[in-house]
Amino acid sequence: MTFKDYEYKRIDIDAFKKDTDKYVDILENAPSYEAFKDAYYEFIEIGKHVFSMMTLSSIRNSINMHDEFYDEEKKFWDLNGPLVEEQLNRVTKTVLDSKYRPELEKDVPKPFFLLADNALKSFSPEIISDLQEENQLVSQYYEVVAKAQIEFDGKTCTLAELGTYRDSSDEEVRKDAYKATWDYYQANEETIDNLYDKLVKLRDSIAKKLGFNNFVEQGYVRMNRLDYNENDVDNYRKQVLKDVVPVTEKLYKDQMARIGVDKLDVYNANFEFTSGNPKPIGTKDEMVEKASVMYKELSPETNEFWQFMVKNDLLDLEAKPGKRAGGYCTYIPDYKAPFIFSNFNGTKGDVDVLTHEAGHAFQVFESRWIKEPSLAFPTFESCEIHSMSMEFFAWPWMESFFGQDTDKYYYTHLSGSIKFIPYGVLVDHFQHDVYNNVDWTPAQRKARWRELEKQYLPHKDYEAIPFLEQGTWWFSQLHIFAMPFYYIDYTLAQVCAFQFWLRLQKQDPQAFKDYYEICKIGGTKTFLDIVKTANLQSPFEDGALSEVMEQLNEYLDKSPVKNLK
Ligand code: ZN
Numbered sequence: 138m139t140f141k142d143y144e145y146k147r148i149d150i151d152a153f154k155k156d157t158d159k160y161v162d163i164l165e166n167a168p169s170y171e172a173f174k175d176a177y178y179e180f181i182e183i184g185k186h187v188f189s190m191m192t193l194s195s196i197r198n199s200i201n202m203h204d205e206f207y208d209e210e211k212k213f214w215d216l217n218g219p220l221v222e223e224q225l226n227r228v229t230k231t232v233l234d235s236k237y238r239p240e241l242e243k244d245v246p247k248p249f250f251l252l253a254d255n256a257l258k259s260f261s262p263e264i265i266s267d268l269q270e271e272n273q274l275v276s277q278y279y280e281v282v283a284k285a286q287i288e289f290d291g292k293t294c295t296l297a298e299l300g301t302y303r304d305s306s307d308e309e310v311r312k313d314a315y316k317a318t319w320d321y322y323q324a325n326e327e328t329i330d331n332l333y334d335k336l337v338k339l340r341d342s343i344a345k346k347l348g349f350n351n352f353v354e355q356g357y358v359r360m361n362r363l364d365y366n367e368n369d370v371d372n373y374r375k376q377v378l379k380d381v382v383p384v385t386e387k388l389y390k391d392q393m394a395r396i397g398v399d400k401l402d403v404y405n406a407n408f409e410f411t412s413g414n415p416k417p418i419g420t421k422d423e424m425v426e427k428a429s430v431m432y433k434e435l436s437p438e439t440n441e442f443w444q445f446m447v448k449n450d451l452l453d454l455e456a457k458p459g460k461r462a463g464g465y466c467t468y469i470p471d472y473k474a475p476f477i478f479s480n481f482n483g484t485k486g487d488v489d490v491l492t493h494e495a496g497h498a499f500q501v502f503e504s505r506w507i508k509e510p511s512l513a514f515p516t517f518e519s520c521e522i523h524s525m526s527m528e529f530f531a532w533p534w535m536e537s538f539f540g541q542d543t544d545k546y547y548y549t550h551l552s553g554s555i556k557f558i559p560y561g562v563l564v565d566h567f568q569h570d571v572y573n574n575v576d577w578t579p580a581q582r583k584a585r586w587r588e589l590e591k592q593y594l595p596h597k598d599y600e601a602i603p604f605l606e607q608g609t610w611w612f613s614q615l616h617i618f619a620m621p622f623y624y625i626d627y628t629l630a631q632v633c634a635f636q637f638w639l640r641l642q643k644q645d646p647q648a649f650k651d652y653y654e655i656c657k658i659g660g661t662k663t664f665l666d667i668v669k670t671a672n673l674q675s676p677f678e679d680g681a682l683s684e685v686m687e688q689l690n691e692y693l694d695k696s697p698v699k700n701l702k
Contacts, residue, residue, distance in 0.1 A: 139450040145193045145473055147210065150217050156183055157224040164231045171363065173237045178508065180228055185510055187221055189471035196469075196476055199461040200453050213591060218627065226260070229253045235242055246498055246661035248516075249509050251363045259347065259356050265655040267343045274336050276521075278618040281328055285321050288315065296321065296613075297462070303404070306413060315404040322612045323604045328610050330579035336618065341575045352572040358621035361516045363663040370565070370625065377562045377628075378592060380682040382688045385559055388552050389596040391699055402601050409549055410700045415542035417488050421455050421481050424538065428491045431534035438653060442502045443495070449474060451498075454490065456480035464490055466497040466524075471503045485546065488538050489528065496527025503658030512660035517623065519660075519667045521630030525554075526637040526652055544698045551638075552693055556687075559593040561628035564614055566593075568622055583608035632676040633668060635685045642688065 160180040167173035184259055191214055195292065198207040215443040232241065242250060285296045290310075294302075299319030304313035322329070337352075344355040349523070352366065393401050432443035444454055451474055453460075463656060464479035464486075475498035479490040497514075500523040504513055514520050528550065529612055539546045569639055570585050571577065577608065590650050640648040651671045665675055674681045693699065 140471070140476070141450065142252060142476075143193055143469065144692065145210075147213060148190050148221075149175075151618070152226060153183075153187060153221065156180075157227060160359065161227055161231050164228070164235060167235075167237065170240045171238045173235065174241065174538050177232060177241070178500070181508055181510070183468040184225055184228075187508055191218065191221070191467050192467055192469050192476075192698075196453075196467065197365060201459045202697065203277060204459055213451060214492070214546075224363055226256065232377065233257070240599060240626040242283065246507075246512060248363060248660055248663055249512055250510050251663070252361060252516075254362075255358045255361055260357065261347055264343050266348055267339060269344070271339055271343070273340070274332055275619045278329070278332050278615070281325050282613075282615070285320055287317050289317050295390075299384055303406065306408075306411070308405070309402045311408065312402075312601060316586075318606050318613075319602045319609075321656045326604075326609070326612075334579060334581075335619065336573055337470050340621065341572065351575070352621070353569055353606070356568070357574065357678060358482075360622050360626070362514060362518075364665045365677060367569070370569075372679070373625075373629070373677050374562055376564060376667050376676075376679070376682045377559055381555065381558050382595070384686050385594075386596060387690070388556060389694075395700060395702060397702075401521040401596050401598055401601075403597065403599055404606060406596075408442065409552075410545065410698070415485055415539050415545040415549060416483070417485060417538045418540050420507070421487075422469060424487060424491060425452065425454070427534070428495070428536045429631060430537070431531060434534070435530060435652070436649060438503070439499060442499050445502065446477065446495075446498065452475045453477070454479050454481050454487075456482060464494060466494045468501045470510055470513070474667065475499075475501045484583050485549070488535070488546075492514075492528045492531040496524035499523070499527065500656040500659065503653070503656040506657075515660035515662070515667060516664060518626035518629040519655075519664045521634045522667065522671070523652075523656055525630050525634035529634060529638040529641055530649065532641070544696060545701070548693065548696045548698045554635070558628045558631060561624050561631075562595040562682075563589050564611070564617060565622065565628075567611060567623035568617060568624075572621075586611055588627060629664075629676050632685070634680060635689065636673045637671075639688050642692070 151182075152463075157180075160176055160183075162172060167176060194207060194210040194214055197204065198211045202208065229529065229551045233250070238250075263613050273642055282296060285294075285300060287294050287296070288301060289302060290322040292298075296318060299314050299318050303318065304311050305314065340352040340355075344350075344352040347355060349355040349358075352462065353410070354419075357366065377435055387408075388399055392409060396405060398405060419427065429443055429447065432439040452479070460480060461478075462480060464477075466475060466477050468475050477494045477498055479487070479494065481490070497520060500520070501513055507513055532547070535546055536543045566589055570581055585608070587606070589606070590610065597605075608638070611617050614624075637648055637652060651673075655667050655671045658667065662670060668675050676682070
C-alpha cells in the first residue's frame with residue numbers, strides 16, 4: 138500500500154473522550170496487574186490511531202496547502218490537538234499514579250516514565266492562560282520576521298528571500314543584502330526587545346508558579362534533558378572553548394586566504410570558495426536512484442529501509458507550487474511508515490535530505506517494534522546523532538552525487554559542522570545568563586551577547602554593520618524566542634557524530650554495527666545510555682573533544698581544496 142492509499146478519517150473527539158473515560162476507569166479499578174497492563178496497551182493503540190490521523194492530515198496539508206479538504210482538517214487539528222493532548226495526559230497521569238506503576242516499570246522502558254513525569258511537572262491548569270500568552274508573544278515575533286517587505290534588486294523580498302542574495306557570489310550584492318537584512322531588524326529593535334523582555338519575565342513567572350527556582354530549571358525539564366544537568370553543560374562549554382574555538386579560528390583564517398581578504402567582514406563569513414559551493418549533479422529521480430545504490434551497498438538493513446520508502450512513496454522531495462517550505466521527517470504509526478518531506482532546489486541541501494533526514498527515518502523504521510509512541514524517536518540531542526552520523530556513513534558514495542566537487546563537499550561538510558558548534562553553544566550559554574538574570578534590561582542582554590560572542594566567535598567583524606556590534610545577532614535566531622534552550626542539542630549530537638566519522642576514518646568494522654544498534658533502541662534509552670550503547674564518549678566528559686578535534690583539524694589541513702579559490 139503506498140502513501141496515497143493511507144486512509145485518513147477525521148477523529149470523533151467526543152467518542153475519543155468517552156474512550157478515555159472508559160480506560161481511565163478500567164486502569165483505576167483494574168483487579169490485577171495483568172488487566173491493568175492489557176488496558177494500558179489497548180489504549181496505546183487508540184492513541185496511536187489518533188496520532189496517525191493527525192500526522193497524515195498534517196503531511197498532506199504541507200504537501201499542498203491549496204488543498205481545501207486538508208486545509209479544513211488542519212483547522213480541525215489546530216483547534217482539537219490540545220483537547221486530544223489533555224485526554225492523553227489524563228491517561229498518563231492515571232498510569233503514573235497507579236499502584237501498579239512499580240510493576241509496569243519492569244515492562245516499560247524507563248524514559249517513558251521520565252518523559253511523562255516531565256510533561257506533568259511542566260503543566261498545571263493554573264498556567265494555561267500564561268501558556269496562551271507565551272504562544273501569542275512567540276507568534277508576534279514570527280509576524281515581525283515574516284512580514285518584512287524589503288525592496289531589493291527591483292523586487293519586494295522577505296528576509297528568507299534575501300537569503301539568496303546574502304549567499305551571492307558577488308561581494309557587493311552580499312554586502313547590500315546583509316545591510317538590508319539588518320536595517321530591517323534595527324527598524325524593529327524596540328518591538329523585538331519588548332517582545333523578548335515580556336517572554337523572559339513571563340517564562341520566569343511560569344517556572345515559579347510550577348515550583349521551579351527559575352526558568353533555567355524548567356527549560357531542562359521542557360527540553361527533556363533526562364540525564365544531564367547545568368553542571369554537565371558548563372563543563373562541555375569549557376571544552377568547546379578549549380578544543381573547538383582554536384580550530385574554528387584556523388578555519389576562518391584559511392577561508393580568508395581562499396577568498397582573498399585580510400579581514401572577515403560579516404557578509405563574507407559564509408563565503409567559502411570564490412569558485413562557488415559544491416553542487417550535486419542529476420535530477421531528483423537520478424538522485425533517488427543514487428541513494429538506492431548507496432543504501433543497498435551500505436547494509437542489508439538500510440537497503441530494506443530505503444526500498445520500503447521508495448516502494449511506498451514515502452518521499453515527497455521536489456519543490457512544487459502550494460508546498461510548504463522546509464524539510465522534515467515524521468512517522469505514521471498505523472502504517473509503521475516514516476515519511477520524508479523536502480523542497481529540492483539544486484543545492485548541497487538536497488543531498489543532506491537523502492542522508493540526514495533519511496538517518497532520522499532509518500532510526501524510526503528500525504524502532505517500529507517499540508509500543509509506546511513517545512519512545513519511537515529519542516529526545517532531541519539523541520535524534521540528531523542518527524541523522525548527523527548517517528551523513529558520515531554516506532561519505533563513500535558522495536562522489537556519485539558531487540562528481541568533481543566531492544572534495545569541496547567533504548571540506549564544507551566538516552568545516553561547516555565544526556564552525557556551528559561554538560555558535561550553538563553560545564546560543565545556549567546566552568539563554569542561561571538571560572533566565573538567570575531576569576531583571577536585565579534589553580541593553581544588558583545585548584551587551585552580554587556581544588561579550589559571549591567575543592569568546593566563542595572571536596572572528597566576528599561587524600564593521601560593515603554597526604548595529605550588530607551592539608550585540609543583536611540573536612534577533613535572527615528564532616529558537617531563542619520560540620523554543621528556549623533548544624539548540625545545544627545539535628552540537629551535542631554533532632560531537633557524537635564526529636566520533637563515528639573518526640571511527641570510519643580508522644576503518645573501525647564495529648562502527649556501523651554500533652550505529653545500527655542505537656537506531657533499534659530508539660527512545661527506549663536516555664541520551665547518555667544511547668551514547669554508551671554506541672560505544673561513544675560522552676561529550677560532557679573531560680577530554681571528549683580533544684582527540685576528535687585534532688583529527689578533524691589534521692584532515693582539513695590536508696584537504697586538496699583547502700587552498701582552492
Ligand atoms: Zn535532524
